[in-house]
Amino acid sequence: MQDLLFEFISKYISLSNDEKNALLSLDLFRSVKKGTVLLKEGQNSKESYFVLKGCIRTYYVMEGEEKTTAFYTEMEAFTPPCVINKTPSENYISCLEDSLLLVSNSEMEEEVNSKFPKFDIMCRMFSEELLAKQRIDFDEFKTSSPEQRYLNLLQNRPDLIQRVPQYQLASYLGMKPQSLSRLRARILEKKS
Amino acid sequence: MQDLLFEFISKYISLSNDEKNALLSLDLFRSVKKGTVLLKEGQNSKESYFVLKGCIRTYYVMEGEEKTTAFYTEMEAFTPPCVINKTPSENYISCLEDSLLLVSNSEMEEEVNSKFPKFDIMCRMFSEELLAKQRIDFDEFKTSSPEQRYLNLLQNRPDLIQRVPQYQLASYLGMKPQSLSRLRARILEKKS
DNA sequence: TGTATTTCTTAACTTAAGTGAACGAGTTGA
DNA sequence: TCAACTCGTTCACTTAAGTTAAGAAATACA
Numbered sequence A, B: 001m002q003d004l005l006f007e008f009i010s011k012y013i014s015l016s017n018d019e020k021n022a023l024l025s026l027d028l029f030r031s032v033k034k035g036t037v038l039l040k041e042g043q044n045s046k047e048s049y050f051v052l053k054g055c056i057r058t059y060y061v062m063e064g065e066e067k068t069t070a071f072y073t074e075m076e077a078f079t080p081p082c083v084i085n086k087t088p089s090e091n092y093i094s095c096l097e098d099s100l101l102l103v104s105n106s107e108m109e110e111e112v113n114s115k116f117p118k119f120d121i122m123c124r125m126f127s128e129e130l131l132a133k134q135r136i137d138f139d140e141f142k143t144s145s146p147e148q149r150y151l152n153l154l155q156n157r158p159d160l161i162q163r164v165p166q167y168q169l170a171s172y173l174g175m176k177p178q179s180l181s182r183l184r185a186r187i188l189e190k191k192s
Numbered sequence C: 001t002g003t004a005t006t007t008c009t010t011a012a013c014t015t016a017a018g019t020g021a022a023c024g025a026g027t028t029g030a
Numbered sequence D: 001t002c003a004a005c006t007c008g009t010t011c012a013c014t015t016a017a018g019t020t021a022a023g024a025a026a027t028a029c030a
Helices: A002-009 A017-024 A081-085 A106-115 A117-142 A146-156 A158-163 A166-172 A177-191 B002-009 B017-024 B081-085 B106-115 B117-142 B146-156 B158-163 B166-172 B177-191
Strands: A029-032 A037-039 A047-053 A056-062 A065-072 A092-095 A099-105 B029-032 B037-039 B047-053 B055-062 B065-073 B092-095 B099-105
Touching (some): A002 A047, A017 A106, A065 B117, A081 B117, A099 A106, A117 B065, A146 A177, A166 A177, B002 B017, B002 B047, B037 B047, B047 B106, B065 B158, B065 B166, B099 B106, B106 B117, B146 B158, B146 B177, B166 B177
Antiparallel strands (some): A047 A099, B029 B099, B037 B092, B047 B099
């Protein structure tokens, strides 16, 4: 499992054995059961997550309704905005499947980064990359219709459609569950 | 004008006079006329932008139509995804008003960062902050209706509604110009 | 295994956004 | 100054999403 982590890191920087051991000594690995809530609205958290195996989702509760806005699966990372802004969280994070995560703490990160400036460079590269990726996702979302967004998802992340309940997919795609259901029926109709 | 830059930077790190001079010697300031196209679809660019004064916008051309996805105004920065991914650009960037920009080059940035690791830390902090901000914007977009998105914009960035043509605002809000026009009329109606 | 709960689908109806077209105000440029 | 454009608005019509409700299907769990 550690290999996955080092393989990921090697895309950005190369690590000495010393550095690898320093990382491992931080005891970042955490195994989490399906349904576990990692963060609640109103909490002050300093934790960032990296998914080695499984899936976590972020959602808001608005007028009693869950609005899912993102899923993070294998080799994806998420730092909640509340950690960056040092404000109470506006959303929830929960585990969609039994998962294996890396959980890091922003204070500990700072400490490590100051000891190994290399990590700082990696974090910069990684967050620049995420920023660009998220920008493209956002642009695609803005410029397409709900139906087109579903078709895009089918293309780009077919796994999500399998592993995620439909009512969560719906708000992820910016619509109501009933609309997603209808839209899927419409697409099947068209095909035949 | 340099003061604005240094004031901005001071939110993240503190600079010695040496470092300030190193920055200034890079000759980053560029004054740009309204309508200037800074980046075209298909181009390979290495430029990042920081707006000191004025406004730039990013847009796609899809089936002959412009789809505006973002505006950047005073003290906001933008690095096109194509610079990060080293791929041809999918979108355009143009100047909405006569503007004063900081234009930096990714190669030059790397050089400066390796000379002044402090800059690297600043870039990491800044892009983490942008990532969190953009995440919140994206979530807000997903979870609201077109009308609600317009009302939110009215709250959060009333300046944009003044300085940006409506047909560009429309696609920024994920709808057609006619819909925005109608929706505005509807809101006025409600108020009275 | 059977019951309770959650999730998905369907349907009828309402509301809002997309589409195509026309018009007027404002701007640009020959 | 006048013709050509651009931009915003309005309108009639179409299409799709929101809403409410009901029932079927799948899942959880006692």
